[in-house]
Amino acid sequence: MSDPTELGVAALVAAYAAGRLDPVPVTDAYLARIARDDGTLRSYITVAAQTARAAALASRGRWLEHRPLGLLDGIPIALKDNIDVAGMSCTAGTAAFRDRAPDADAPVVEILKRQGTVLLGKLNMHEGALGATTDNPVYGRCMNPLRAGYTPGGSSGGSGAAVAARLCAAALGTDTLGSVRVPAAYCGVFGFKPTNGAIRSDGVVPLSVTFDTVGPLARSVADIELVAHALLEPPARNRAAQRELTSAPALADLRFGVPLQLGEVDMEPAVRSAFARFLDALRAAGAAVIPLDLSPWHPSMTRRAGLLISEAEGHLYYAEQLGPGLPGLSASFAAMLRYPAQARAARIVAAYALAEDVRNACMRAFSVVDALALPTAPQMSFPHEIAAPENQADCTALANFARGPAISLPFAADPLPIGVQPLAAPGGDHRLLSIAAAADRLLAPGHF
Amino acid sequence: MSDPTELGVAALVAAYAAGRLDPVPVTDAYLARIARDDGTLRSYITVAAQTARAAALASRGRWLEHRPLGLLDGIPIALKDNIDVAGMSCTAGTAAFRDRAPDADAPVVEILKRQGTVLLGKLNMHEGALGATTDNPVYGRCMNPLRAGYTPGGSSGGSGAAVAARLCAAALGTDTLGSVRVPAAYCGVFGFKPTNGAIRSDGVVPLSVTFDTVGPLARSVADIELVAHALLEPPARNRAAQRELTSAPALADLRFGVPLQLGEVDMEPAVRSAFARFLDALRAAGAAVIPLDLSPWHPSMTRRAGLLISEAEGHLYYAEQLGPGLPGLSASFAAMLRYPAQARAARIVAAYALAEDVRNACMRAFSVVDALALPTAPQMSFPHEIAAPENQADCTALANFARGPAISLPFAADPLPIGVQPLAAPGGDHRLLSIAAAADRLLAPGHF
Numbered sequence A, B: 001m002s003d004p005t006e007l008g009v010a011a012l013v014a015a016y017a018a019g020r021l022d023p024v025p026v027t028d029a030y031l032a033r034i035a036r037d038d039g040t041l042r043s044y045i046t047v048a049a050q051t052a053r054a055a056a057l058a059s060r061g062r063w064l065e066h067r068p069l070g071l072l073d074g075i076p077i078a079l080k081d082n083i084d085v086a087g088m089s090c091t092a093g094t095a096a097f098r099d100r101a102p103d104a105d106a107p108v109v110e111i112l113k114r115q116g117t118v119l120l121g122k123l124n125m126h127e128g129a130l131g132a133t134t135d136n137p138v139y140g141r142c143m144n145p146l147r148a149g150y151t152p153g154g155s156s157g158g159s160g161a162a163v164a165a166r167l168c169a170a171a172l173g174t175d176t177l178g179s180v181r182v183p184a185a186y187c188g189v190f191g192f193k194p195t196n197g198a199i200r201s202d203g204v205v206p207l208s209v210t211f212d213t214v215g216p217l218a219r220s221v222a223d224i225e226l227v228a229h230a231l232l233e234p235p236a237r238n239r240a241a242q243r244e245l246t247s248a249p250a251l252a253d254l255r256f257g258v259p260l261q262l263g264e265v266d267m268e269p270a271v272r273s274a275f276a277r278f279l280d281a282l283r284a285a286g287a288a289v290i291p292l293d294l295s296p297w298h299p300s301m302t303r304r305a306g307l308l309i310s311e312a313e314g315h316l317y318y319a320e321q322l323g324p325g326l327p328g329l330s331a332s333f334a335a336m337l338r339y340p341a342q343a344r345a346a347r348i349v350a351a352y353a354l355a356e357d358v359r360n361a362c363m364r365a366f367s368v369v370d371a372l373a374l375p376t377a378p379q380m381s382f383p384h385e386i387a388a389p390e391n392q393a394d395c396t397a398l399a400n401f402a403r404g405p406a407i408s409l410p411f412a413a414d415p416l417p418i419g420v421q422p423l424a425a426p427g428g429d430h431r432l433l434s435i436a437a438a439a440d441r442l443l444a445p446g447h448f
Helices: A009-017 A023-041 A049-064 A107-114 A157-164 A181-187 A221-231 A237-245 A260-264 A269-284 A299-322 A331-342 A345-366 A397-402 A429-446 B009-017 B023-041 B049-064 B107-114 B157-164 B181-187 B221-231 B237-245 B260-264 B269-284 B299-322 B331-342 B345-366 B397-402 B429-446
Strands: A044-047 A076-080 A118-123 A170-175 A190-193 A213-218 A255-259 A288-292 A371-375 A406-411 A418-423 B044-047 B076-080 B118-123 B170-175 B190-193 B213-218 B255-259 B288-292 B371-375 B406-411 B418-423
Touching (some): A023 A118, A023 A157, A107 A118, A157 A213, A170 A190, A170 A221, A181 A190, A181 A406, A181 A418, A190 A221, A269 A288, A299 A345, A345 A371, A345 B331, B023 B076, B049 B118, B107 B118, B170 B221, B190 B221, B221 B406, B269 B406, B345 B371
Parallel strands (some): A076 A118, A076 A170, B255 B288
Antiparallel strands (some): B190 B406
16 A cells, blocks of 8 residues: 555545545554654654544544544644644643643634544644744754755744645644745645634634634645635524535636735745746636735735734733743743833734724725735745744735635745735635635646 | 605605606705704704705706616715715814815715715714714704704714704714714614725724724615615625625524623613513514623623724824824813823733624624624613713624624614614625614514
């Protein structure tokens, strides 16, 4: 039998359904691969071998009886270490929470367990989800599987690395200003940020209640869809028929808006040219590609406002949990959380007001285009040894301000992959995934 | 001919279409009624008699040729005096803006003008839209047409009073924490707050960019629908079919959630019993009425958080417009705007974080109920001479936090009307109006 860790979520479901594969050896293969490779990668903080094997065994029984609990039954998935699983340590990447062991599952974990998912363990992350290199001072410097010594991005860096290195079939991360999509881009995988609130984010150690979302990383749009559709909340009752409307779109019927403000981003030439090739491919497929002025969105200003809000809301949480001295946080994390307390209240209010104005600008754009298209990060992955560029979230924070869904699709560039990112209006999650599937078929020849 | 000011929007459109009435005498009748009654009511700040007559004359020509510009062609509408109309004074109810004359129309005004609407003038309001009595120190104490010396509510008090007194066919107000719905309830008319951003609120003197919305007040749900449907932005392209789904619902198919937290509101007995009668009527019509825990929503705490955010964001705007001394604002308005600057930044951040948590609680509720049902204000209108109760917005601020649509329907109580208020999930505006039409048929025997 070939190595089952090479199969993604969709291929595994098909193999389980056909009786060609069994969750037990699949889980064992993942655990063996983690044991072999994660010493260098440091993508896991906790490996839950025993409970994973037990879950796999139970899943095998259900598949043998042709009675799986759901499409994710027996699929080995891992979770960023800020998502609560009852009885499993949940550190949020900080020493302060080294012994934190929640006694209840986060709602997303309840859903996964109800589906019979095999939880392989908890993944490394940037401390407190505030940062995008996953050079974690306590749980290890997480590596990009594509190149030794390079960052996987962050804050869900362990999720990006584990998916790319085939150490899980899919992972959940969290995205406040780009924390699912940046590691997806750096590691050459797919990462989905849903509409705020569309996937429940309670039971997750928060950074910013305004911006936090939970989303999957995986190896294909189809794999993302299988996980996302399981986790997305049912639509409001008075929009119950919306799901039926999301038939697969033809690219020739779609309009993509490209913000003029991308010109303000200090982008690596390889990212800019790969993104231009993506737009060319959309045009060649008959899609309309429309330059749009998204004022008052300005990438760096918006990212800084998002950071200020995240730090301020993060401070609220950590000060309540740990007390004002913030014991157990690294000096740099604590300093970031304390920064807004020194700022004038008016500056924080202005940041929230900007968020609202940017959201309104996006809503107006979405009345004329189906999706916005942006690169995911302005740069490819870089060595841990160099200082992280400030602008990693310049292109991702927009979707957090807009509160709508976005997905990072991997695209070949030289020498490492980049991400391209369609964004849609809040509530258009299922539709955006259909658009992404269509767009991804264009990228496939250039997949990393 | 009977008095045409007794006809609402829908009846006027029908009469124009049938050639039974002509916008010129209708407009003249409104202007005559304003001249006769508004000396005591003080609902108008500016009466635009000349431009209104010119618009009516142009509209007459179009109706004679059976080529109206839209369903609002020739309908006499008035606007709260914080909505910009080119060349017309726009005071936001404050002396500071006595000479403010914008040179461009707000987007909502552009839409009304494109439809051929007759703009009668600009309506009185609580200073700066921050308060709910419309006892305006500069432009006059606006009176409730239902009882001499009583408040029409606010901040869109002039809009409520003018609609109730038949001094316009419909009005636009703005709603930050309840400013459309409270005056609708006190004056016995209908008032609609849309999904945030669903009706454009740029070109309006802001109070809080996070919470501000623009919405109509009118004499029936049908009249509200005619104005609202003209103003609501087209849905995002990827939700284009949503409008088609809003067929009229049967009450027997609907589920209404009633927050347990209403028990915390200090409510007048007449309001509580009228609201209970409304719920009884829903049940009798076959609707499910479901008690819900909306934690962390707590009415007074949420209202105070909303006030803090509104004051902070309002301060941002007025300090930028007027300078830090806030010249031209009344002492009490200036003091309210300055209040958050003295608060710790963490308190403001906590208010924004609470807004997000409340919104998430509402979204979870909307996955099990079609609408929430609340009274509009905890009290009936009261004399201007007594101090305004603090809790006027306890039941209305919820929709501003949830960012979804809400409509206040008038219902008879003793001795003055109250409002009952269905709320729906963001984006469900058309559907909520259909629900309101169905619910209103139950209330009709008890209409004030």
